[in-house]
Every structure is written in structure tokens, then in C-alpha cells.
Amino acid sequence: MxxxxxxxxxxxxxxxxxxxxxxxxxxxxxxxxxxxxxxxxxxxxxxxxxxxxxxxxxxxxxxxxxxxxxxxxxxxxxxxxxxxxxxxxxxxxxxxxxxRTLILNSTAEGQVLYTRTGFVAYDAVHQHQAVLQAASEPDPSVSLRPATAADREALLAIDRAGSGMGRQQLVDALVRNGETLVVERDGGITGYGIVRRWGRGVVVGPVVASAPEEARALIAALAARHVGTFVRIDVFASTGFSGWLEGLGLPQVGRVVTMARGNPPSRDNAVTLYALANQSLG
Known part of the structure; x- marks a missing residue:
């Protein structure tokens, strides 16, 4: 039966x-x-x-x-x-x-369904994670400091420029629940990154910066606070950061395809979203 x-x-x-x-x-x-x-x-x-x-x-x-x-x-x-x-x-x-224009990160298994419903691939995300064994040397050319409440508007502006979207509620929640560093250059803030408790340990992200060296400095500094802890970071494949993260001791363990139903967000060419808050939140 x-x-x-x-x-x-x-x-x-x-x-x-x-x-x-x-x-x-x-x-x-x-x-x-x-x-x-x-x-x-x-x-x-x-x-x-x-x-x-x-x-x-x-x-x-x-x-x-x-x-x-x-x-x-x-x-x-x-x-x-x-x-x-x-x-x-x-x-x-x-x-x-x-x-609304919808954005998601799809496994290989999900792509058939999402393509059928109008989603089109435009990037990929590489998942890196491991128990971090050692901290990397800081980059003395990049000036980092902890974020303060006075930095809020600057953080929101940088995040909007890098993501192409207004994510005020998300950024505020992540800042409340994590540790935030900013890049300070010529009296202004040109990048930020957050590390917070999530999943098996901590996640580094989002990371938004105006130059690759700023993003690398943010990621290295945030990760260095959690040596001996399970650290995860999800970066866009288009950033070319995967090889560098492998050298940091965070191997790539997965890949998903970034898809949009509608035109993807238009980002400011001067600022880049390097690492996601996570694969769902973007």
C-alpha cells in the first residue's frame, strides 16, 4: 500500500x-x-x-x-x-x-528551480572557513580603528555604495551584535568590516572598502581577534580573494552562484562589497 x-x-x-x-x-x-x-x-x-x-x-x-x-x-x-x-x-x-529585484545565492541543486522562475546568474560566492591557527601580520599602510556611534552615517553611506542597496536595519543590527572596525584615510572613513558570533564560531562580514588592500587589512584584523576559533567568511568570486584567504589559513569549502531576478544592484565603482554578512542576508 x-x-x-x-x-x-x-x-x-x-x-x-x-x-x-x-x-x-x-x-x-x-x-x-x-x-x-x-x-x-x-x-x-x-x-x-x-x-x-x-x-x-x-x-x-x-x-x-x-x-x-x-x-x-x-x-x-x-x-x-x-x-x-x-x-x-x-x-x-x-x-x-x-x-522588488530579488537576489539569492544558489547551490547547484537549486539553480534549475530559480532559473525557471526568472533568476539569472551574475557572480558567485566562495565560502572559506576553518579553525584559525594564527594571526597574519597587520598592514601598517592601512589605518584601522574601532567604530564609534558617530560613524553610523558614514558606515551606512559606504555600505549603500558598496552593496548598491540601502541596508540600514541590517547594518545597525550587525553593529550591535558584533565588533566593527573602520578604515580611516585623509580624515574620512573609506571602509568597514564586522565580525560577530554566528554558526559554529564567528563570521567576518560584511566587509566594504574602497581598495583591495583596505579589505584585506580589515579581514585580517577582524579574524586575528579569533585565533583558535572557527572562522567563516563568504567572498564574491569576482574579488579574487580566495587565494589570499587560503594563505590566511581559511580554505575554500564551497561555492554558490549569485543570481538576480531583475537587474542586479548598481554599485559605486569606487567602493566594493568584498564579504557578505552571510549567504542569505547578502
Whole structure:
């Protein structure tokens, strides 16, 4: 006798779903803590798939000014596969974020679905991580200092220039929850980076800077504070930083494809987003 799958329902995701959402991510070896899920839901919105009284799927999105959004934390439990749940989740998400350009980072398995729904690849992200064994030598040519509350507007302006999006709520939350360094040059701030608790240890990102040497100095300094800790950083392939990160002791362990549904954000050529906050938040 063949079991007939129980009907599923897609509902707005709430804090009541978080324990089961955490279990879903643990089942596929994603390193999210419950705190990471809480922050992601607080900053964004999305959907849960309920089937037989159980949460078997999730999808979240985060709105950025003026009309962009990133998409992530899309999971469908193994036992709920091949029921059309992934396609229905994407339809619900696209309807909810209607009118916005959507950006996501896709595994090879997800690309077929996303291409079918109008996403086009435009970059890739390399995932680097390891228990950091040693700190690198600081670059004396780059002046770094801890960020202060007075730097907020400058940080937001640099982040908008580098990402092409207004991400005020995200940046404010990351600054509150992490350690932030800025690059100071000629009396102004030309870059910033954040390290914070996340997943198995810490994550370095976002990192935004006006020159590669500034970004490298920020990454090295932030990582150096966590020798002996599991350190992760996700960098755009187009930055060419992967070889340097390998030399830092952070090998590349994964690659995802960055895709947009609509035109990707237009970034300031003078400033570059080198490292992401994470693959979902951008």
C-alpha cells in the first residue's frame, strides 16, 4: 500500500516555527544557531510549510531600499520532497516581494528551480572557513580603528555604495551584535568590516572598502581577534580573494552562484562589497 502525502499549507513564518526550522537546517548540516534564525526572522519575513502539524519547509526574504530584496534560508525536508513544495514556496515568496529585484545565492541543486522562475546568474560566492591557527601580520599602510556611534552615517553611506542597496536595519543590527572596525584615510572613513558570533564560531562580514588592500587589512584584523576559533567568511568570486584567504589559513569549502531576478544592484565603482554578512542576508 502506498502512503498518500498529507496535504501541506504555506503560512507566514512566526517565532513559533523557529525550533523546527532550526531542526530542518541541522538536518542538512547548515550551521545556524537558534539565535541566527531569530535575528534573520526579526530582520525579514517569510513562510513556513506545515504538513501534518509539522514544519517541513521554510523560505525568508529581507527588504532593502529602494526596491531590492535578498532571499534565503529556503529548505524543504527530505521527507517532503517531490511534492511541489519548493515551487509553491517560491511562488508565495515572489508574490510577497512583488515589485522588488530579488537576489539569492544558489547551490547547484537549486539553480534549475530559480532559473525557471526568472533568476539569472551574475557572480558567485566562495565560502572559506576553518579553525584559525594564527594571526597574519597587520598592514601598517592601512589605518584601522574601532567604530564609534558617530560613524553610523558614514558606515551606512559606504555600505549603500558598496552593496548598491540601502541596508540600514541590517547594518545597525550587525553593529550591535558584533565588533566593527573602520578604515580611516585623509580624515574620512573609506571602509568597514564586522565580525560577530554566528554558526559554529564567528563570521567576518560584511566587509566594504574602497581598495583591495583596505579589505584585506580589515579581514585580517577582524579574524586575528579569533585565533583558535572557527572562522567563516563568504567572498564574491569576482574579488579574487580566495587565494589570499587560503594563505590566511581559511580554505575554500564551497561555492554558490549569485543570481538576480531583475537587474542586479548598481554599485559605486569606487567602493566594493568584498564579504557578505552571510549567504542569505547578502
Amino acid at each position: 502506498i502512503d498518500t502525502p498529507t496535504a501541506f499549507e504555506i503560512v507566514p513564518m512566526t517565532p513559533d516555527h523557529l525550533d523546527q526550522a532550526l531542526a530542518l537546517s541541522q538536518a542538512i548540516d547548515w550551521p545556524y544557531r537558534r539565535e541566527d534564525w531569530e535575528i534573520a526572522l526579526r530582520l525579514g519575513r517569510g513562510f513556513a510549510v506545515e504538513q501534518g502539524g509539522e514544519c517541513v519547509g521554510t523560505a525568508l526574504w529581507w527588504a532593502y531600499d529602494p526596491d531590492y530584496a535578498t532571499v534565503g534560508m529556503i529548505i524543504v525536508a527530505d521527507k517532503a520532497q517531490r511534492q511541489g513544495i519548493g515551487a509553491r514556496l517560491m511562488t508565495a515568496l515572489l508574490d510577497d516581494a512583488r515589485g
